[in-house]
Amino acid sequence: MDSDLISKKELLELTGISYGQLYRWKRKNLLPEEWFIRKSTFTGQETFFPRDKMLARIERIMRMKDDLSLDEIADQFSPNPHWRIPGTELVTRNIVTEKVWELYQQCFPRSTSLAFPEVLAVYVLDQLLRSGDVNLQEGEMVVRTMVENAADFAHKAADLVVGRKLGIAWCALVSTDAKLAFDNETKVILRLGVSKYVEELKLKVL
Numbered sequence: 001m002d003s004d005l006i007s008k009k010e011l012l013e014l015t016g017i018s019y020g021q022l023y024r025w026k027r028k029n030l031l032p033e034e035w036f037i038r039k040s041t042f043t044g045q046e047t048f049f050p051r052d053k054m055l056a057r058i059e060r061i062m063r064m065k066d067d068l069s070l071d072e073i074a075d076q077f078s079p080n081p082h083w084r085i086p087g088t089e090l091v092t093r094n095i096v097t098e099k100v101w102e103l104y105q106q107c108f109p110r111s112t113s114l115a116f117p118e119v120l121a122v123y124v125l126d127q128l129l130r131s132g133d134v135n136l137q138e139g140e141m142v143v144r145t146m147v148e149n150a151a152d153f154a155h156k157a158a159d160l161v162v163g164r165k166l167g168i169a170w171c172a173l174v175s176t177d178a179k180l181a182f183d184n185e186t187k188v189i190l191r192l193g194v195s196k197y198v199e200e201l202k203l204k205v206l
Contacts (some may be wrong), residue, residue, distance in 0.1 A: 005037065006051040015058045030061055030077060064165040076202055083116045083205070090119065095204050096123045103136065107143055117150035123201045124160065124194070133190050134162060141171040146194075148171050157195055162189040 007040060012019065027033045035130045037048045057077075064073050075081045087104065090096045104122050105111065124142045134142060142162065157176040160170065165186040167189060174180065 004051055005039075005048040006054060008047045008049070010060075011049060011054060014055070015062075017058065017062075025061065025070070029074045031057060033155050038106065081116050081202070084113050085118060085119055085205070086113050087111065087122070090114075090122060093204075095201075096122050100126040103139065104143055104145065105138070107140055108147065114141060117154070118147055118200055119205075120194070120198060121146035121150075123204075124197050127197065128190075129185045138189075139160060143168060143174055146170045153194075159193055161188060161191045 006014075008019075008022070012022065020029070024153075027035065031054070035049050035054060037050075038045055039048055059149070061073060064076070065170050069101065088178070090136070091098050091101050100122060104125065105139075110120075114122065121143045124146060125139050128142060129136070129139050142160065153173055158173050159178070159201050161172045161174055161180065163182070163186055164170070169189075173194075176195075180191075182188070
């Protein structure tokens, strides 16, 4: 058996959850449908799961379930949870720097309380500036691209792509499985999966 997978029997034994809990959490969208993998074995069809993802997710659910309802937990795991957070709170909680918040306000001066896609854009901007992967001008393009195209990627796995051609920077959001081709003068500076930052951000906000 693939070592990256765990059987349903082993999962239940390791975590101590019941069969009923497992499928209730699935119905409530705490566990993604695509993680339930049906495979043929010598005993017939059995269900397997991505080992590391499933164990980590169940551990988080167990930590959260005493304080939140299953619907509230499901919203936290959603790719687009129903949050609204004051921008100043992002600064006081050290999720982003004050400089990054000021840059965001220059782009969107009327924004004070941010929905999740906007919080995500501010967080990604902060991380890219901290790492030095982009400069301030490129960072402004990143945040505008993410906010202005958020609706098109609300339920899709997306990659953020930043590049330059003849010294001029450009930025795009593309589907994770999209293949990109450019001429020799166009250079891709970075291509990163946005989902990584979604998970990081949720852990910081929770």
